[in-house]
Amino acid sequence: MADVNGVQPESPRKRLKNDPPTNKVTVVLGAQWGDEGKGKVVDMLAMSSDVVCRCQGGNNAGHTVVVDDAEYDFHILPSGIINPSAVSLIGNGVVVHLGQMFEEIEKNEAKGLKDWKDRLLISDRAHIVFDFHQSVDGLQEQERSKDSSGTKTLGTTKKGIGPCYSSKAGRHGLRMADLLGEYSVFEQRLRNLVDSHQRMFPELQVDIEEEVKKYKIYAERMRPLVTNCIAYVHKCLQGTKKVLVEGANAAMLDIDFGTYPYVTSSNCSVGGVCTGLGIPPRYIGDVYGVVKAYTTRVGVGPFPTELNDDIGQLLQSRGAEYGVTTKRPRRCGWLDVVLLRHTNMVNGYSAIALTKLDILDVLKELKIGIGYFRKNRERIEHFPADMGELEDITVEYITMPGWLEDTSHCRSFEDLPKNARNYVEKIEELINVPVKWIGVGKARASMITVF
Structure with missing residues (x-):
């Protein structure tokens, strides 16, 4: 209904409901x-x-x-x-x-x-843990054991978890989506990741050609999952x-x-x-x-x-x-x-x-x-x-x-x-x-x- 001046009132704004979820x-x-x-x-x-x-x-x-x-x-x-x-x-x-x-x-x-x-x-x-992450885990524990400042080893499982999360936080880690994408891009990023770890740990040994072959096979095994x-x-x-x-x-x-x-x-x-x-x-x-x-x-x-x-x-x-x-x-x-x-x-x-x-x-x-x-x-x-x-x-x-x-x-x-x-x-x-x-x-x- 119009007001005395003949102006139609605005219709009430329709609000969406955002009820608390019942399935938690x-x-x-x-x-x-x-x-x-x-x-x-x-x-x-x-x-x-x-x-x-x-x-x-x-x-x-x-x-x-x-x-x-x-x-x-x-x-x-x-x-x-x-x-x-x-x-x-x-x-x-x-x-x-x-x-x-x-x-x-x-x-x-x-x-x-x-x-x-x-x-x-x-x-x-999800990010990928590589074998070299596990090797780095062990090398880092060795370095901590030599520290004379009072820092002890952390007692890690040496499963490469910390180094993998470090790669993730450093924004050069590799994820499942990368593995299943263009493999040549994944391969180059893997080579770069290995290279950066070898610069930090010169004693780190990685057979990069073997890794490239291995993950090409893993890519197909992982695709349905x-x-x-x-x-x-x-x-x-x-x-x-x-x-x-x-x-x-x-x-x-x-x-x-x-x-x-x-x-x-x-x-x-x-x-x-x-x-x-x-x-x-x-x-x-x-x-x-x-x-x-x-x-x-x-x-x-x-x-x-x-x-x-x-x-x-x-x-x-x-x-x-x-x-x-x-x-x-x-x-x-x-x-x-x-x-x-x-x-x-x-x-x-x-x-x-x-x-x-x-x-x-x-x-x-x-x-x-x-x-x-x-x-x-x-x-x-x-x-x-x-x-x-x-x-x-x-x-x-x-x-x-x-x-x-x-x-x-x-x-x-x-x-x-x-x-x-x-x-x-x-x-x-x-x-x-x-x-x-x-x-x-x-x-x-x-x-x-x-x-």
Whole structure:
């Protein structure tokens, strides 16, 4: 209707709706220094997922999954590859060594893995780890070992992950899209990349002609697997597909939030889900932290609750604490709540999965680290950025009675001995995060669902 002056009013502006998404991804992250049992948790959740994604890291990760009598070891493949009805996706934030990926596939095929070609997708934006990246990784560790300034070796897996991420950050790395493009262009860029590394490391030996031939073959093997994974995941989330993200490494190895420089070269906290898969933050739903019932660490770096005694050796022996990727023995210690509060602040866990509770079955008493103090008895309120602060601290512990009973047969929270239930509830109280699952063995059936 016109106004008194005969002017027609403007029609109301039509606004688009932007309602919060109803379909969100579920994320599983390591809450300590890795080796917490993420693979088992992912395997469990993958059984009801349509897509299982890796978002960062490379084959420096190691996840073990036991199904019936078969024990699968995964380093670059998502653990969900075992689920025959799920797609496994390697995102743009992952760095991939093609030769070792195909070796891993062949080894797991021998254990019963089937039909992976129909269920594996790799991002066209994922960077390639070359053999010379791995050689450089070893050369850099050698140089660090000679440094008289006090810097120690970082204890890397020598899988070339750091040097590959350096190439990526330096903007001369090579991606899957480059490999599948005009091969003459890829070849020239590969030659340039090798040349730049040999200028930095004159002792680096690379048979460039052999590399050129090898990657021409890889290009054809990879062609059916590589796709635009950003668009693929987005389409899944716009529909009803259930998407699960499997974090590699762990929060205390995160390059920003971990015990720098004794960390990996990627963001293995929740932010890596967004950058490593192209998933908007508003599409992230539950974030589950995986916590071992004690603490372990592979390689060098600070470890406030480490046990250099018979109990530490007992945990290492009972828990079979040897790295899946490196086979190095893991250092063992008491559960550290200061560390867990720090990673919870970063990741915002919806709940945690507490694994390997059964390893503690034989201990008469248990300790939990609840605070750090400097030499002057001043409390360190939060996990520090300066690793020097951790060199001479005192850890405050609480002591709890053990249960001295076999928990491996337990299949419900009520089945657990009273002192074991008390231990779990104390962890919930100290971290202020509920425990949703409890692991009491290797097999799928040994994961207790609490709620």
